[in-house]
Amino acid sequence: MYQAKQHGRSSYRWYSQELNEEASYRVELRNELQNAIDHEQLSVYYQPLVDARSGRIRNVEALARWQHPTQGLISPADFIPLAEETGQINALGEWILKKACRDAVHLHAQGFRQCSVSVNVSPIQLRKDGFINTVADALRASGLPSECLELEVVESVLLMDTDQVISTLHAIRELGVHIAIDDFGTGFSSLSYIKLLPANKIKIDRAFVKDVIENRSDAAITQGVISMAHHLGLEVVAEGVETEAHAAFLRKNQCDLLQGFAFARPMPFDELVTFMTKRASDNKGELGSEVSIQQKPTLLLLDDEPNILKALTRVLKRDGYRILSTTSIKEAFSLLATNDVQVIVSDQRMPEMSGTEFLSEVKAIYPGTVRIVLSGYTDLKSVTDAINEGAIYKFLTKPWDDVQIREHIQQAFLYFRAAQE
Template structure:
């Protein structure tokens, strides 16, 4: 079917739905409506292609309804598909009367007949929902195809369900309309047997006859209807409009409209009413009123509209509705010359609830959070759930900027109160970002971005606080984003280098190890310190591929040193806490060793005390598994963290590295000297080797050697150097003082 593509790009889902419901209400051709629904969903996801198939008259085959995004050859091939248990995704969905998900067409046995054709058109996965009539009969199927093997996300399932419901409404509406048209042609027989109420009215609007279905609108017999004006059936608020439609039909123009009536039990019904002129010998002598109860459909449409604009879990507005509300609030602030506050609220500690005791408890917390927040704001304020545990609060019509402070404090206090879910006390807090405006802003959604920046600042400030958006914060965020993009390019092009710093044995002056240090020379910005880009990589998750590259490169170059006859040294590699906590970390280390033919004892992994802050038991277990490979473990930056010393005796480590902050003034500051001597003594009593970092002067060397420090590392002996230089350095037979 060649249907002109209607652009839905840039149109929010509720507006698209309203357009389609408008097409249904104005009786557009079904083909156009179904194509519009497909295009609406295609526009939401460029990787998605939609297909609507309709059952044939016998209910045994599926025929093309709409598929503007699918190749015509493919659509022609599946036209007439059987409905059965192994007939692709759509045939199976129609047969089983339920959602069917085919993750990979290439491997699904039900796709045997169409697999080659589908794969030839790059269709790899298919998810299909059956469409039902009011009576529960299968009307057809609604399917989403993707060009990769995939399972639908919750959001994709929601879009699929929403679009399928629209398609079912359109098909039902079309078929109901066909029934009404047939009733006009065969009204004599249908008058009696029609399940919908049918009234024959004279030109004054008095009821002349009524069918059995119409009698159910009011109790007793036809006597209660005959001779009475139709106005006693219609709700008073709708009477004027209904009378206008009656007058138009009496003048010869068929009418179709909706009106509300009360049934015999007093229940309010919404009726789809057709007024048709009664022609006798070419003269209009009355009007037929044919009513169809669409109360359930209207309720469903209202629910559909509500669900499109509201969060199903909490009942709050969702992010789809945010922009319209924000634009309205900006207009209010401009008109009244008041202030608008936008708050971005993110829950602290919520993820641990989901991870530890399950999403049910997390959902219950979110529901109560929404209720508590609603009680703390004014009726005209807006709360939006953006998704997950993030909320936006819009406070228009503020007299002063500081008026937002008590609201933020109330919200934070209400959120911080304990939550008792099935007898379990749960606790969360809130990090809040605030931005203010007078409403004069070209792009109101920028306020959301500003509040989000401020919220992240609140997270960085220790959580459970609120922070204000400032222009310099925006600059820092932009710089952060730019650096993150540059970092990704550097990862993809492997633009990093490893430099190596020797580790010198204090007793012999011999090099016993080298530490791999990551370096990044940006093509435009020059050398960028690891202290700048490593936190960005940790925050974005880019540290994982970066850490894997460092591990692989360090092992490869240690093997190269061995091939040059340089042996007897270990390679120290710093480990990211995020990478360490990943489930496959030990396997990654083992794979690197095996790939480059290294023994475990040739590799030394440097960890920090921060690994123990989240899940100490899991960290200790991972360390034991690494030790089982023969890998050595060094505790880096010792003395600068906050972990308990009680863990130290349990850690399967080989070395302690004293942080350079204690070494710098060791020869002149008796506090640094005492701390360093204490660390060395404690480590030796625990049978641990001690490495001093940042050794730069002879006086530091003398003090550390006198304190029985085992290994030195610092500029006094050698600076970090690229591979070619470290190879030359290690090839020298000389020892070091």
């Protein structure tokens, strides 16, 4: 009956033994979760957030972990929704909050006094009477300064009891605690509500970051959120930063903080202290500073035939360009993210997509680049469309004349400089 209702009512579902098994599993898991909460069998892991400009760790996010005695590590995606359904999230959330505050004080004692801690808060916790006192008590008991605590809320928290939630969040801000809007862009709330939230920070969901260097829509959404947030006076965190290419793209677009496996996975508190101490001693604060030190005009060559790339490089390197080359469109997007490329030369017949399709995506993400197709195959319509849309600057044919192609590339760099001026 409940499954039928969940699928829009006026429908039917057949009974199966799996329904009983699932229900029994959830009841058993609920009881075991309560036992784990009562006996503090859960743990808190921490994932660092890195300043995009300085590379320093400015914040750590507290994340609940449950090491089940027989089932092993149970995903938070399984037990957190269950805790919200059963109301156990209140006790669980309070325990995580107090533990995170105590650990943050210990972290400060190790010398990392500029590092704050973030704790996720469920909408159910925010609607519970006395939640403000819970936050104040956690700060008082631990001795953590209020400005070193940040509570993360999802934007959909405003879908119910909007006035009460906003009032609670304002009261929390009056304590000096910071507020971050988590998973921004994936909820259902209105921007008219977002402007009412007393937030300090917006976190762009990993769903937009995953393909940000190669998908024009994800890039546009990410760039738009960063711009909007900065105009509202908010800092921006990008979640799910898994590669240096992701990080470089986000730095170029003025994202403030980066979080993801490119820097560190969630870890127990003891490992966090060791990680931060080693990082400080290694003096690797300036992550990616080498990315910006690119004085030479930079040219990207893309062709699925390595011999063509070698021949082109041999012809063009005498003009003093910094030449990047690849046979893969995916790698080409990574090279564009991690380097300041001015001119791109792409083959038309590539396995993943055509050269004109690739350059159309590049135009949307990196509109300042000068884009050239070099091909022995001519699809007149796609080339004409790409030229008319401004996706490509020129179409050159194979085989090429060495003198002429050098002149074309020189003109492309002159065109780039003129456009910049």
